[in-house]
Amino acid sequence: MSPPSPGTRREIAALQAALAAEQAASYGYGIVGAHLTGTRFGAASADCVAHERARDSLTAMIAARGGQPHPAAAAYRMPIRVSTPAQARSVAIALERQVAAAYLGLVALSDPALRRLGADQMRAAAVRSARWGGRPQAFPGLPASSLSGPGQG
Amino acid sequence: MRAEPTRRLVLAGAGSLALAGCKGVTVLGPRPRPGAGVVTLEHAILAEELMIARYRQALAALPPSAGRQHASGKKSAKTKASARDRAVVTAVLAEHSEHLAQLKARLVLPPRLATASPRPSPTPPPAPAGRHRILDELAHAEAAASDRLIGWLPAVPPSLAQLMASIAASEAAHVVQLGFGRLAP
Numbered sequence: 173m174s175p176p177s178p179g180t181r182r183e184i185a186a187l188q189a190a191l192a193a194e195q196a197a198s199y200g201y202g203i204v205g206a207h208l209t210g211t212r213f214g215a216a217s218a219d220c221v222a223h224e225r226a227r228d229s230l231t232a233m234i235a236a237r238g239g240q241p242h243p244a245a246a247a248y249r250m251p252i253r254v255s256t257p258a259q260a261r262s263v264a265i266a267l268e269r270q271v272a273a274a275y276l277g278l279v280a281l282s283d284p285a286l287r288r289l290g291a292d293q294m295r296a297a298a299v300r301s302a303r304w305g306g307r308p309q310a311f312p313g314l315p316a317s318s319l320s321g322p323g324q325g
Numbered sequence: 326m327r328a329e330p331t332r333r334l335v336l337a338g339a340g341s342l343a344l345a346g347c348k349g350v351t352v353l354g355p356r357p358r359p360g361a362g363v364v365t366l367e368h369a370i371l372a373e374e375l376m377i378a379r380y381r382q383a384l385a386a387l388p389p390s391a392g393r394q395h396a397s398g399k400k401s402a403k404t405k406a407s408a409r410d411r412a413v414v415t416a417v418l419a420e421h422s423e424h425l426a427q428l429k430a431r432l433v434l435p436p437r438l439a440t441a442s443p444r445p446s447p448t449p450p451p452a453p454a455g456r457h458r459i460l461d462e463l464a465h466a467e468a469a470a471s472d473r474l475i476g477w478l479p480a481v482p483p484s485l486a487q488l489m490a491s492i493a494a495s496e497a498a499h500v501v502q503l504g505f506g507r508l509a510p
Contacts, residue, residue, distance in 0.1 A: 211508065212508060215508055272494060276328060276487055276490075276491075279478070279483070279486050279487045279490040280328075280329045280483035280484070280486060280487055281483075282483075284478070284479040287478050287479065287486060287490075288475065288478065288479075290490065291475045291478055291486075291489075291490035291493060291494075292475065294490050294491065294493075294494040295471060295475070295490075295493055295494040295497045297494070298494035298495060298497060298498040299494075299497050299498055299500070299501060299506070301498065302498040302501035302502060302507075303501055303506060303507060303508050304508065305507075305508070308416060308417070308420060308495075308498065308499075308502055309495060309498070310419075310420040310423040310424065310495055311423075311427070311488075311491045311492070311495060312491055312494040312495055312498065313490075313491050313494060314328055314487065314488065314491040315328050317328070318328030318329075318484070318487070318488075319427055320426075320427060320430035320431075
């Protein structure tokens with residue numbers, strides 16, 4: 173089998189970045205859900221399933237391009253220690269923000285389908301973050317360095 | 326994942342000047358046709374301006390937050406809701422202004438076109454009556470704007486696609502901020 177073209181390698185790299193974030197989110201939501209009850213537990217479960225599906229889909233897409241999907245880590249360090257429902261919600265928000273940023277690379281690819289996938293997933297992550305009570309962000313997923321400041325161009 | 330280097334979209338004037346032998350530039354050619362990316366960016370700017378006009382109109386139509394107080398000095402539930410609505414609409418309006426500034430920063434027009442007669446500000450339809458209908462209409466406009474931006478992505482260069490995807494995500498999140506789909510406290 174011939175090695176993937178530079179374009180395919182770029183696609184695989186962007187898919188791997190998104191996969192890593194989805195693997196971390198799938199793990200993280202297990203911890204989030206363990207500290208919630210009622211409708212919030214239900215929301216965490218639904219979000220966890222969404223991330224697991226995205227993870228599985230990305231894994232298949234990488235393999236279909238001749239890449240080797242990176243395996244998930246055995247465990248992930250959470251941004252804060254979780255022992256209360258409020259901390260669990262904060263972790264959910266942090267996970268969603270990481271996911272939004274991780275899909276940015278797909279949006280920069282020339283393949284319209286991958287661009288669309290990246291944008292749709294950024295949007296889904298921003299909505300989930302808002303539903304968990306995340307502080308509004310004018311530019312979810314974008315690093316501040318990519319924005320034009322006053323006097324910059 | 327890194328963001329692509331920011332590039333401004335210049336409406337290139339290539340081909341607009343016709344060279345006549347060794348006499349140098351003698352004839353101004355036809356006005357250059359903007360590329361698909363430029364046209365899309367202009368549409369995105371116009372859509373953002375329209376959204377800002379909608380929010381300004383909504384702010385004017387929402388009930389004032391400094392309402393009557395009970396004899397006990399406590400604010401009524403209605404007054405609290407009005408204050409909350411106005412705070413949300415003001416915050417989202419500020420984010421749209423940031424979106425517009427970033428989109429405009431990506432567009433550079435050559436002087437010949439930039440000094441053309443200014444485009445009139447877009448006029449949104451009048452805001453409906455009642456706070457629920459006002460917020461509902463804004464939420465629908467946000468959802469439609471988010472969809473439209475994502476539909477435009479194939480036509481623009483990578484760094485602009487990233488900015489537009491991020492704005493689309495922000496606009497979808499505005500629907501939640503406006504009170505639709507928020508989890509119970």
